Amino acid sequence: MSYSVRAATVRHGGTVALDDVTVVVEPGSVVVVVGGDGAGKTTLLRTMVGEVVLDSGTVDAPPAQEIGYLTARAGSWQALTVRQNMDFVGGIYGLSGERLEQRREELLSRAGLTEAGDRLASQLSGGMRRKLGFSMAMLHQPALLVLDEPTTGVDPVSRIDIWRLVSEAAAAGAAVLMATTYLDEAERAGSLLVLDGGRTLAQGTLEQVRAALDGTITEDAVPHRAAWAWRRGRRHHEYWARGEVVASSAAAIDPDLEDVVVALSLSRRADVGANS
Amino acid sequence: MSVGPGEVVGLLGANGAGKTTLIRMLLGLIPVSSGDVELLGGPPDRERRAGLGYVPQGLGLYSDLTVEENLAFSSQAYSVAAPELPGLLLGSASVLVGDLSLGLQRQVAFLAALAHSPRVLVLDEPTSGVDPLARAALWDTIREQADAGTGVLVTTHYMQEAAQCDRLLLMSRARLVAEGSEADIIGATRAVAVRTADWAAAFAALNAAGEPVMLAGRDVRVADADPDHVRTVLSAAGLEAEVVAVPATIEERMMVLARDTSSVES
Numbered sequence: 001m002s003y004s005v006r007a008a009t010v011r012h013g014g015t016v017a018l019d020d021v022t023v024v025v026e027p028g029s030v031v032v033v034v035g036g037d038g039a040g041k042t043t044l045l046r047t048m049v050g051e052v053v054l055d056s057g058t059v060d061a062p063p064a065q066e067i068g069y070l071t072a073r074a075g076s077w078q079a080l081t082v083r084q085n086m087d088f089v090g091g092i093y094g095l096s097g098e099r100l101e102q103r104r105e106e107l108l109s110r111a112g113l114t115e116a117g118d119r120l121a122s123q124l125s126g127g128m129r130r131k132l133g134f135s136m137a138m139l140h141q142p143a144l145l146v147l148d149e150p151t152t153g154v155d156p157v158s159r160i161d162i163w164r165l166v167s168e169a170a171a172a173g174a175a176v177l178m179a180t181t182y183l184d185e186a187e188r189a190g191s192l193l194v195l196d197g198g199r200t201l202a203q204g205t206l207e208q209v210r211a212a213l214d215g216t217i218t219e220d221a222v223p224h225r226a227a228w229a230w231r232r233g234r235r236h237h238e239y240w241a242r243g244e245v246v247a248s249s250a251a252a253i254d255p256d257l258e259d260v261v262v263a264l265s266l267s268r269r270a271d272v273g274a275n276s
Numbered sequence: 277m278s279v280g281p282g283e284v285v286g287l288l289g290a291n292g293a294g295k296t297t298l299i300r301m302l303l304g305l306i307p308v309s310s311g312d313v314e315l316l317g318g319p320p321d322r323e324r325r326a327g328l329g330y331v332p333q334g335l336g337l338y339s340d341l342t343v344e345e346n347l348a349f350s351s352q353a354y355s356v357a358a359p360e361l362p363g364l365l366l367g368s369a370s371v372l373v374g375d376l377s378l379g380l381q382r383q384v385a386f387l388a389a390l391a392h393s394p395r396v397l398v399l400d401e402p403t404s405g406v407d408p409l410a411r412a413a414l415w416d417t418i419r420e421q422a423d424a425g426t427g428v429l430v431t432t433h434y435m436q437e438a439a440q441c442d443r444l445l446l447m448s449r450a451r452l453v454a455e456g457s458e459a460d461i462i463g464a465t466r467a468v469a470v471r472t473a474d475w476a477a478a479f480a481a482l483n484a485a486g487e488p489v490m491l492a493g494r495d496v497r498v499a500d501a502d503p504d505h506v507r508t509v510l511s512a513a514g515l516e517a518e519v520v521a522v523p524a525t526i527e528e529r530m531m532v533l534a535r536d537t538s539s540v541e542s
Binding site for chain 1: 288289290291292293333377378379401404405406407408409410412415416419433434435436439440476477479480483488489490491492526527528530531534
Protein backbone atom coordinates (compact mmCIF):
# COMPACT_ATOMS: atom_id res chain seq x y z
CA MET A 1 0.00 0.00 0.00
CA SER A 2 1.72 3.17 -1.13
CA TYR A 3 0.87 6.72 -0.13
CA SER A 4 0.75 9.64 -2.50
CA VAL A 5 -0.02 13.24 -3.29
CA ARG A 6 -0.98 13.53 -6.97
CA ALA A 7 -1.18 16.54 -9.28
CA ALA A 8 -1.30 18.79 -6.23
CA THR A 9 -1.87 22.51 -6.65
CA VAL A 10 -2.06 24.85 -3.65
CA ARG A 11 -2.55 28.63 -3.80
CA HIS A 12 -1.92 30.96 -0.88
CA GLY A 13 -3.76 34.14 -1.87
CA GLY A 14 -2.25 35.21 -5.20
CA THR A 15 0.86 33.01 -5.05
CA VAL A 16 1.06 29.40 -6.14
CA ALA A 17 2.77 27.41 -3.38
CA LEU A 18 2.53 24.08 -5.23
CA ASP A 19 1.94 23.66 -8.94
CA ASP A 20 0.94 20.20 -10.19
CA VAL A 21 3.28 18.21 -7.92
CA THR A 22 3.10 14.42 -7.56
CA VAL A 23 4.96 12.26 -5.05
CA VAL A 24 4.50 8.57 -4.24
CA VAL A 25 6.00 6.92 -1.15
CA GLU A 26 6.24 3.13 -0.90
CA PRO A 27 6.47 1.29 2.43
CA GLY A 28 10.09 0.50 3.30
CA SER A 29 11.46 3.37 1.25
CA VAL A 30 12.68 6.93 1.82
CA VAL A 31 11.63 9.74 -0.52
CA VAL A 32 13.55 12.98 -0.01
CA VAL A 33 12.17 16.37 -1.07
CA VAL A 34 14.89 18.93 -1.80
CA GLY A 35 14.72 22.60 -2.66
CA GLY A 36 15.47 25.93 -1.01
CA ASP A 37 13.53 28.25 1.14
CA GLY A 38 10.11 28.81 -0.49
CA ALA A 39 10.42 25.85 -2.88
CA GLY A 40 7.21 24.29 -1.53
CA LYS A 41 8.71 21.47 0.58
CA THR A 42 6.75 22.22 3.76
CA THR A 43 3.50 22.83 1.85
CA LEU A 44 3.85 19.44 0.15
CA LEU A 45 4.53 17.67 3.46
CA ARG A 46 1.56 19.41 5.06
CA THR A 47 -0.75 18.32 2.24
CA MET A 48 0.40 14.73 2.85
CA VAL A 49 -0.52 14.92 6.57
CA GLY A 50 -3.80 16.73 5.88
CA GLU A 51 -2.84 20.14 7.30
CA VAL A 52 -3.15 21.95 3.97
CA VAL A 53 -6.14 21.53 1.69
CA LEU A 54 -5.45 21.17 -2.04
CA ASP A 55 -6.96 23.52 -4.61
CA SER A 56 -6.75 20.59 -6.99
CA GLY A 57 -5.25 17.12 -6.93
CA THR A 58 -5.61 14.12 -4.63
CA VAL A 59 -4.04 12.87 -1.40
CA ASP A 60 -3.85 9.20 -0.52
CA ALA A 61 -2.60 8.95 3.07
CA PRO A 62 -3.34 6.67 6.01
CA PRO A 63 -5.64 7.92 8.81
CA ALA A 64 -4.09 10.49 11.19
CA GLN A 65 -3.34 7.92 13.90
CA GLU A 66 -1.05 6.07 11.49
CA ILE A 67 0.96 9.16 10.52
CA GLY A 68 4.04 10.40 12.38
CA TYR A 69 4.88 14.04 11.59
CA LEU A 70 7.92 16.05 12.67
CA THR A 71 7.48 19.73 11.86
CA ALA A 72 10.38 22.00 10.87
CA ARG A 73 10.37 24.15 13.96
CA ALA A 74 8.78 22.73 17.09
CA GLY A 75 8.75 19.05 17.83
CA SER A 76 8.83 19.04 21.63
CA TRP A 77 7.55 20.92 24.68
CA GLN A 78 10.39 22.86 26.25
CA ALA A 79 9.01 22.81 29.80
CA LEU A 80 8.64 19.00 29.87
CA THR A 81 11.43 16.48 30.31
CA VAL A 82 12.39 14.11 27.50
CA ARG A 83 10.35 11.24 29.05
CA GLN A 84 7.38 13.52 29.81
CA ASN A 85 7.36 14.62 26.15
CA MET A 86 7.29 10.99 25.03
CA ASP A 87 4.56 10.05 27.55
CA PHE A 88 2.40 12.99 26.53
CA VAL A 89 2.52 12.03 22.85
CA GLY A 90 2.02 8.36 23.75
CA GLY A 91 -1.12 9.30 25.65
CA ILE A 92 -2.50 11.08 22.59
CA TYR A 93 -2.17 7.83 20.62
CA GLY A 94 -3.71 5.76 23.40
CA LEU A 95 -0.48 4.14 24.58
CA SER A 96 -0.09 3.66 28.33
CA GLY A 97 1.44 1.53 31.06
CA GLU A 98 4.10 -1.01 30.34
CA ARG A 99 3.63 -0.89 26.56
CA LEU A 100 4.30 2.84 26.48
CA GLU A 101 7.25 2.53 28.83
CA GLN A 102 8.83 -0.24 26.79
CA ARG A 103 8.40 1.53 23.46
CA ARG A 104 9.60 4.84 24.96
CA GLU A 105 12.78 3.37 26.43
CA GLU A 106 13.52 1.45 23.23
CA LEU A 107 13.26 4.60 21.10
CA LEU A 108 15.25 6.72 23.57
CA SER A 109 17.98 4.12 23.62
CA ARG A 110 18.17 3.99 19.80
CA ALA A 111 18.38 7.78 19.70
CA GLY A 112 21.08 7.86 22.37
CA LEU A 113 18.80 9.82 24.71
CA THR A 114 18.42 7.36 27.60
CA GLU A 115 20.75 9.30 29.89
CA ALA A 116 19.11 12.60 28.98
CA GLY A 117 15.63 11.19 29.71
CA ASP A 118 15.00 13.34 32.76
CA ARG A 119 16.42 16.52 31.25
CA LEU A 120 14.09 19.34 30.22
CA ALA A 121 13.69 19.58 26.45
CA SER A 122 14.85 23.21 26.69
CA GLN A 123 18.23 21.97 27.94
CA LEU A 124 18.93 19.69 24.99
CA SER A 125 21.31 20.53 22.15
CA GLY A 126 19.76 21.16 18.73
CA GLY A 127 20.70 17.68 17.53
CA MET A 128 19.27 15.98 20.63
CA ARG A 129 16.05 17.98 20.30
CA ARG A 130 15.59 16.79 16.71
CA LYS A 131 16.25 13.20 17.78
CA LEU A 132 13.61 13.62 20.51
CA GLY A 133 11.16 15.01 17.94
CA PHE A 134 11.89 12.06 15.67
CA SER A 135 11.35 9.59 18.53
CA MET A 136 8.04 11.29 19.38
CA ALA A 137 6.90 11.00 15.75
CA MET A 138 7.85 7.28 15.75
CA LEU A 139 6.28 6.37 19.11
CA HIS A 140 3.05 4.91 17.74
CA GLN A 141 4.82 2.98 14.94
CA PRO A 142 3.25 4.99 12.12
CA ALA A 143 2.86 3.52 8.66
CA LEU A 144 3.79 6.90 7.16
CA LEU A 145 6.55 9.04 8.62
CA VAL A 146 6.74 12.67 7.45
CA LEU A 147 9.84 14.63 8.51
CA ASP A 148 10.32 18.32 7.74
CA GLU A 149 14.04 19.15 7.67
CA PRO A 150 14.97 16.87 10.56
CA THR A 151 18.67 17.65 10.05
CA THR A 152 18.80 21.41 9.32
CA GLY A 153 21.22 23.12 11.71
CA VAL A 154 22.09 19.76 13.26
CA ASP A 155 25.76 18.85 13.65
CA PRO A 156 27.20 16.10 11.41
CA VAL A 157 27.39 13.51 14.17
CA SER A 158 23.71 13.93 15.07
CA ARG A 159 22.88 14.04 11.36
CA ILE A 160 24.38 10.59 10.96
CA ASP A 161 22.34 9.42 13.98
CA ILE A 162 19.15 10.82 12.46
CA TRP A 163 19.86 9.15 9.11
CA ARG A 164 20.47 5.89 10.93
CA LEU A 165 17.08 6.26 12.68
CA VAL A 166 15.37 7.08 9.38
CA SER A 167 17.01 4.07 7.69
CA GLU A 168 15.92 1.83 10.59
CA ALA A 169 12.33 3.07 10.30
CA ALA A 170 12.31 2.36 6.56
CA ALA A 171 14.00 -1.03 7.01
CA ALA A 172 11.18 -1.87 9.48
CA GLY A 173 8.58 -1.06 6.82
CA ALA A 174 7.57 2.58 7.29
CA ALA A 175 7.02 4.81 4.26
CA VAL A 176 9.22 7.87 4.85
CA LEU A 177 8.80 11.29 3.22
CA MET A 178 11.39 13.84 4.35
CA ALA A 179 12.53 17.30 3.34
CA THR A 180 16.09 18.58 3.47
CA THR A 181 18.24 21.42 2.18
CA TYR A 182 21.42 19.29 2.40
CA LEU A 183 22.02 17.91 -1.06
CA ASP A 184 24.91 15.68 -0.02
CA GLU A 185 22.60 13.77 2.30
CA ALA A 186 19.76 13.77 -0.23
CA GLU A 187 22.02 11.65 -2.46
CA ARG A 188 21.49 8.88 0.12
CA ALA A 189 17.76 8.59 -0.57
CA GLY A 190 16.31 5.92 -2.84
CA SER A 191 14.08 8.50 -4.50
CA LEU A 192 14.24 12.26 -4.86
CA LEU A 193 11.84 15.09 -5.62
CA VAL A 194 13.48 18.39 -6.56
CA LEU A 195 11.23 21.43 -6.09
CA ASP A 196 11.79 25.08 -7.02
CA GLY A 197 9.19 27.81 -6.78
CA GLY A 198 6.45 25.25 -6.09
CA ARG A 199 7.18 23.21 -9.23
CA THR A 200 8.84 19.88 -9.85
CA LEU A 201 12.28 20.31 -11.44
CA ALA A 202 13.04 16.60 -11.52
CA GLN A 203 12.19 13.41 -9.67
CA GLY A 204 13.14 9.76 -9.38
CA THR A 205 16.39 8.07 -8.48
CA LEU A 206 19.64 10.05 -8.39
CA GLU A 207 20.41 8.76 -11.90
CA GLN A 208 16.99 9.86 -13.20
CA VAL A 209 17.40 13.31 -11.67
CA ARG A 210 20.81 13.62 -13.30
CA ALA A 211 19.35 12.49 -16.60
CA ALA A 212 16.74 15.28 -16.39
CA LEU A 213 19.50 17.77 -17.09
CA ASP A 214 19.83 18.35 -20.83
CA GLY A 215 23.27 19.80 -21.38
CA THR A 216 26.76 19.89 -19.92
CA ILE A 217 28.26 21.09 -16.66
CA THR A 218 31.85 22.29 -16.73
CA GLU A 219 34.49 23.45 -14.30
CA ASP A 220 36.97 26.26 -14.76
CA ALA A 221 39.03 28.84 -12.85
CA VAL A 222 36.78 31.65 -14.12
CA PRO A 223 33.08 31.95 -14.98
CA HIS A 224 32.37 32.52 -18.71
CA ARG A 225 28.73 33.63 -18.48
CA ALA A 226 27.98 34.91 -14.96
CA ALA A 227 24.25 34.12 -15.16
CA TRP A 228 24.97 30.43 -15.78
CA ALA A 229 27.92 29.93 -13.42
CA TRP A 230 28.20 29.23 -9.71
CA ARG A 231 31.09 28.88 -7.32
CA ARG A 232 32.30 25.57 -5.97
CA GLY A 233 35.27 26.19 -3.69
CA ARG A 234 37.84 28.18 -5.61
CA ARG A 235 36.57 26.89 -8.96
CA HIS A 236 33.51 27.87 -10.96
CA HIS A 237 31.00 25.43 -12.35
CA GLU A 238 28.87 26.39 -15.33
CA TYR A 239 25.86 25.04 -17.20
CA TRP A 240 25.70 24.84 -21.00
CA ALA A 241 22.39 23.87 -22.58
CA ARG A 242 22.49 21.31 -25.36
CA GLY A 243 23.75 22.85 -28.58
CA GLU A 244 25.61 25.70 -26.87
CA VAL A 245 29.32 26.02 -27.65
CA VAL A 246 31.28 25.28 -24.48
CA ALA A 247 34.23 27.62 -23.77
CA SER A 248 37.47 25.88 -24.71
CA SER A 249 39.12 26.24 -21.27
CA ALA A 250 36.11 24.74 -19.46
CA ALA A 251 36.32 21.01 -18.70
CA ALA A 252 33.20 18.86 -18.57
CA ILE A 253 32.64 17.22 -15.19
CA ASP A 254 30.51 14.44 -13.75
CA PRO A 255 28.02 16.61 -11.82
CA ASP A 256 26.85 15.84 -8.29
CA LEU A 257 23.30 16.49 -7.10
CA GLU A 258 24.16 20.05 -6.03
CA ASP A 259 25.37 20.91 -9.55
CA VAL A 260 22.30 19.33 -11.13
CA VAL A 261 19.87 21.16 -8.84
CA VAL A 262 21.59 24.51 -9.40
CA ALA A 263 21.60 24.03 -13.19
CA LEU A 264 17.93 22.96 -13.26
CA SER A 265 16.99 25.95 -11.06
CA LEU A 266 18.86 28.38 -13.33
CA SER A 267 17.13 26.95 -16.41
CA ARG A 268 13.69 27.17 -14.84
CA ARG A 269 14.23 30.72 -13.60
CA ALA A 270 15.43 31.76 -17.07
CA ASP A 271 12.25 30.23 -18.56
CA VAL A 272 10.05 31.99 -16.01
CA GLY A 273 11.87 35.27 -16.72
CA ALA A 274 11.45 34.82 -20.47
CA ASN A 275 7.72 34.10 -20.16
CA SER A 276 6.82 36.96 -17.80
CA MET B 277 44.48 28.69 16.44
CA SER B 278 44.83 31.67 14.18
CA VAL B 279 43.31 33.25 11.08
CA GLY B 280 45.52 35.26 8.73
CA PRO B 281 44.57 38.07 6.33
CA GLY B 282 42.86 36.86 3.17
CA GLU B 283 42.35 33.40 4.58
CA VAL B 284 39.06 31.46 4.90
CA VAL B 285 39.27 29.13 7.88
CA GLY B 286 36.50 26.61 8.50
CA LEU B 287 35.67 25.68 12.08
CA LEU B 288 34.07 22.25 12.42
CA GLY B 289 32.77 20.31 15.39
CA ALA B 290 29.67 18.69 16.82
CA ASN B 291 27.20 20.73 18.84
CA GLY B 292 28.77 21.42 22.22
CA ALA B 293 32.34 21.07 20.90
CA GLY B 294 33.13 24.68 21.84
CA LYS B 295 32.85 26.53 18.51
CA THR B 296 30.53 29.25 19.76
CA THR B 297 32.56 29.70 22.96
CA LEU B 298 35.68 30.17 20.84
CA ILE B 299 33.88 32.77 18.73
CA ARG B 300 32.56 34.60 21.79
CA MET B 301 36.10 34.81 23.19
CA LEU B 302 37.31 36.27 19.92
CA LEU B 303 34.47 38.80 20.04
CA GLY B 304 35.51 39.78 23.57
CA LEU B 305 32.19 38.62 25.01
CA ILE B 306 33.70 35.95 27.28
CA PRO B 307 37.00 36.52 29.12
CA VAL B 308 39.44 33.61 28.83
CA SER B 309 40.31 31.75 32.05
CA SER B 310 43.87 31.39 30.80
CA GLY B 311 45.64 31.99 27.53
CA ASP B 312 45.52 34.95 25.15
CA VAL B 313 43.06 36.26 22.60
CA GLU B 314 44.43 38.67 20.03
CA LEU B 315 42.25 40.53 17.56
CA LEU B 316 43.97 42.77 14.98
CA GLY B 317 47.10 43.09 17.12
CA GLY B 318 45.74 43.36 20.65
CA PRO B 319 43.02 42.33 23.06
CA PRO B 320 39.46 42.37 21.64
CA ASP B 321 38.51 45.74 23.10
CA ARG B 322 35.90 48.16 21.77
CA GLU B 323 38.27 49.86 19.37
CA ARG B 324 39.56 46.64 17.76
CA ARG B 325 36.09 45.15 17.61
CA ALA B 326 35.17 47.95 15.22
CA GLY B 327 37.37 46.10 12.72
CA LEU B 328 35.34 42.91 13.05
CA GLY B 329 32.17 41.88 11.26
CA TYR B 330 29.98 39.15 12.74
CA VAL B 331 27.02 37.20 11.39
CA PRO B 332 25.62 35.15 14.28
CA GLN B 333 23.68 31.93 13.80
CA GLY B 334 20.45 33.74 14.68
CA LEU B 335 21.47 36.53 12.23
CA GLY B 336 21.21 39.30 14.87
CA LEU B 337 18.59 41.30 12.95
CA TYR B 338 15.48 42.99 14.35
CA SER B 339 12.57 41.14 12.81
CA ASP B 340 10.14 43.99 13.61
CA LEU B 341 12.26 46.61 11.80
CA THR B 342 12.40 46.96 8.02
CA VAL B 343 15.48 46.06 5.96
CA GLU B 344 16.38 49.75 5.65
CA GLU B 345 15.90 50.39 9.38
CA ASN B 346 18.03 47.39 10.34
CA LEU B 347 20.87 48.53 8.08
CA ALA B 348 20.58 52.15 9.28
CA PHE B 349 20.79 50.96 12.88
CA SER B 350 23.86 48.76 12.43
CA SER B 351 25.67 51.33 10.25
CA GLN B 352 25.10 54.07 12.82
CA ALA B 353 26.56 51.84 15.52
CA TYR B 354 29.80 51.82 13.47
CA SER B 355 29.46 55.46 12.33
CA VAL B 356 29.43 54.58 8.63
CA ALA B 357 26.97 55.22 5.81
CA ALA B 358 24.26 52.61 5.34
CA PRO B 359 25.13 50.15 2.54
CA GLU B 360 23.34 50.26 -0.80
CA LEU B 361 20.90 47.44 -1.43
CA PRO B 362 21.92 44.87 -4.05
CA GLY B 363 19.47 43.92 -6.84
CA LEU B 364 17.86 41.04 -4.97
CA LEU B 365 16.91 43.27 -2.04
CA LEU B 366 15.96 46.42 -3.96
CA GLY B 367 12.24 45.74 -3.73
CA SER B 368 12.42 44.85 -0.05
CA ALA B 369 13.77 48.06 1.54
CA SER B 370 10.53 48.74 3.42
CA VAL B 371 9.69 45.11 4.20
CA LEU B 372 9.93 43.93 7.81
CA VAL B 373 12.91 41.59 8.12
CA GLY B 374 10.63 39.05 9.84
CA ASP B 375 8.57 38.85 6.64
CA LEU B 376 11.54 38.04 4.37
CA SER B 377 12.57 34.53 3.31
CA LEU B 378 15.48 33.06 5.23
CA GLY B 379 17.77 33.44 2.21
CA LEU B 380 17.09 37.18 1.95
CA GLN B 381 17.42 37.63 5.73
CA ARG B 382 20.91 36.14 5.45
CA GLN B 383 21.77 38.63 2.68
CA VAL B 384 20.69 41.47 4.97
CA ALA B 385 22.77 40.08 7.85
CA PHE B 386 25.82 39.93 5.53
CA LEU B 387 25.25 43.53 4.39
CA ALA B 388 24.98 44.68 8.01
CA ALA B 389 28.18 42.84 8.96
CA LEU B 390 30.15 44.17 5.96
CA ALA B 391 29.03 47.83 5.93
CA HIS B 392 31.97 49.02 8.05
CA SER B 393 34.55 47.16 5.89
CA PRO B 394 35.77 44.80 8.63
CA ARG B 395 39.24 43.24 8.40
CA VAL B 396 38.06 40.12 10.20
CA LEU B 397 34.78 38.40 9.44
CA VAL B 398 33.23 35.80 11.76
CA LEU B 399 30.35 33.78 10.35
CA ASP B 400 28.46 31.26 12.48
CA GLU B 401 26.71 28.76 10.17
CA PRO B 402 26.05 31.41 7.52
CA THR B 403 24.20 29.20 5.05
CA SER B 404 22.11 26.87 7.21
CA GLY B 405 18.75 26.21 5.51
CA VAL B 406 19.62 28.21 2.36
CA ASP B 407 19.13 26.80 -1.17
CA PRO B 408 22.18 25.94 -3.31
CA LEU B 409 21.99 29.03 -5.53
CA ALA B 410 21.71 31.43 -2.59
CA ARG B 411 24.51 29.51 -0.88
CA ALA B 412 26.77 29.88 -3.90
CA ALA B 413 26.01 33.64 -3.89
CA LEU B 414 26.91 33.94 -0.20
CA TRP B 415 30.19 32.11 -0.87
CA ASP B 416 30.92 34.58 -3.69
CA THR B 417 30.67 37.30 -1.05
CA ILE B 418 32.89 35.41 1.39
CA ARG B 419 35.56 34.85 -1.31
CA GLU B 420 35.43 38.50 -2.43
CA GLN B 421 36.08 39.58 1.15
CA ALA B 422 39.00 37.18 1.48
CA ASP B 423 40.45 38.27 -1.88
CA ALA B 424 40.34 41.85 -0.56
CA GLY B 425 42.44 40.78 2.43
CA THR B 426 39.81 40.08 5.08
CA GLY B 427 40.43 37.11 7.35
CA VAL B 428 37.34 34.89 7.59
CA LEU B 429 36.43 32.38 10.29
CA VAL B 430 33.36 30.36 9.35
CA THR B 431 31.59 27.55 11.19
CA THR B 432 29.59 25.06 9.18
CA HIS B 433 27.78 21.75 9.42
CA TYR B 434 27.78 21.43 5.68
CA MET B 435 30.61 19.25 4.49
CA GLN B 436 30.54 20.45 0.88
CA GLU B 437 31.04 23.90 2.30
CA ALA B 438 33.99 22.81 4.42
CA ALA B 439 35.66 21.87 1.13
CA GLN B 440 35.49 25.56 0.09
CA CYS B 441 37.73 26.72 2.96
CA ASP B 442 41.49 27.29 2.69
CA ARG B 443 42.10 25.52 5.98
CA LEU B 444 39.99 23.56 8.45
CA LEU B 445 39.97 23.31 12.24
CA LEU B 446 38.20 20.44 13.97
CA MET B 447 37.07 20.81 17.58
CA SER B 448 35.79 18.08 19.85
CA ARG B 449 34.83 18.40 23.51
CA ALA B 450 36.43 21.81 23.98
CA ARG B 451 39.70 20.85 22.30
CA LEU B 452 41.23 21.47 18.90
CA VAL B 453 41.84 17.93 17.63
CA ALA B 454 42.86 18.35 13.99
CA GLU B 455 43.93 21.11 11.63
CA GLY B 456 44.73 21.46 7.95
CA SER B 457 43.22 20.19 4.71
CA GLU B 458 40.28 17.81 4.41
CA ALA B 459 42.79 14.94 4.19
CA ASP B 460 44.57 16.15 7.35
CA ILE B 461 41.25 16.20 9.21
CA ILE B 462 40.30 12.70 8.11
CA GLY B 463 43.79 11.38 8.90
CA ALA B 464 44.05 7.61 9.00
CA THR B 465 40.33 7.03 9.64
CA ARG B 466 38.89 4.50 7.21
CA ALA B 467 35.40 3.31 6.48
CA VAL B 468 33.92 0.18 4.96
CA ALA B 469 31.53 0.47 2.02
CA VAL B 470 29.07 -2.37 1.48
CA ARG B 471 27.37 -2.78 -1.88
CA THR B 472 24.53 -5.27 -1.94
CA ALA B 473 21.22 -5.87 -3.67
CA ASP B 474 19.38 -5.79 -0.34
CA TRP B 475 20.65 -2.70 1.50
CA ALA B 476 17.85 -2.86 4.08
CA ALA B 477 18.85 -6.36 5.18
CA ALA B 478 22.57 -5.45 5.24
CA PHE B 479 21.77 -2.33 7.22
CA ALA B 480 19.64 -4.26 9.72
CA ALA B 481 22.27 -7.00 10.19
CA LEU B 482 25.17 -4.57 10.77
CA ASN B 483 23.02 -2.35 12.98
CA ALA B 484 22.01 -5.34 15.11
CA ALA B 485 25.72 -6.21 15.43
CA GLY B 486 26.29 -2.78 17.00
CA GLU B 487 28.29 -1.34 14.08
CA PRO B 488 28.09 2.44 13.46
CA VAL B 489 26.28 1.94 10.19
CA MET B 490 24.74 4.49 7.82
CA LEU B 491 23.38 4.81 4.32
CA ALA B 492 25.04 6.45 1.32
CA GLY B 493 22.75 6.10 -1.65
CA ARG B 494 22.04 2.39 -1.72
CA ASP B 495 25.46 1.63 -0.26
CA VAL B 496 25.77 0.89 3.41
CA ARG B 497 28.82 2.42 5.11
CA VAL B 498 30.44 1.57 8.41
CA ALA B 499 32.94 4.02 9.87
CA ASP B 500 36.16 2.76 11.42
CA ALA B 501 35.23 -0.91 10.98
CA ASP B 502 37.22 -4.02 10.15
CA PRO B 503 36.22 -5.23 6.65
CA ASP B 504 36.65 -8.88 7.68
CA HIS B 505 34.32 -8.42 10.62
CA VAL B 506 31.76 -6.75 8.33
CA ARG B 507 32.02 -9.72 5.92
CA THR B 508 31.48 -12.15 8.81
CA VAL B 509 28.36 -10.32 10.01
CA LEU B 510 26.92 -10.20 6.49
CA SER B 511 27.57 -13.84 5.66
CA ALA B 512 26.08 -14.91 9.02
CA ALA B 513 22.93 -13.07 7.89
CA GLY B 514 23.07 -14.95 4.59
CA LEU B 515 23.83 -11.84 2.53
CA GLU B 516 26.11 -11.56 -0.47
CA ALA B 517 27.86 -8.25 -0.68
CA GLU B 518 30.87 -6.45 -2.06
CA VAL B 519 32.85 -5.11 0.94
CA VAL B 520 35.58 -2.50 0.35
CA ALA B 521 37.74 -0.42 2.67
CA VAL B 522 37.56 3.26 1.64
CA PRO B 523 38.80 6.56 3.12
CA ALA B 524 36.35 8.00 5.67
CA THR B 525 34.45 11.24 5.10
CA ILE B 526 34.86 14.23 7.45
CA GLU B 527 31.48 13.34 8.96
CA GLU B 528 32.60 9.79 9.68
CA ARG B 529 35.82 11.10 11.24
CA MET B 530 33.69 13.32 13.51
CA MET B 531 31.45 10.41 14.43
CA VAL B 532 34.41 8.21 15.36
CA LEU B 533 35.87 11.05 17.40
CA ALA B 534 32.60 11.60 19.27
CA ARG B 535 32.31 7.88 19.99
CA ASP B 536 35.93 7.59 21.19
CA THR B 537 35.76 10.58 23.50
CA SER B 538 32.45 9.49 25.03
CA SER B 539 33.78 5.97 25.69
CA VAL B 540 36.88 7.46 27.36
CA GLU B 541 34.62 9.52 29.63
CA SER B 542 32.41 6.63 30.62
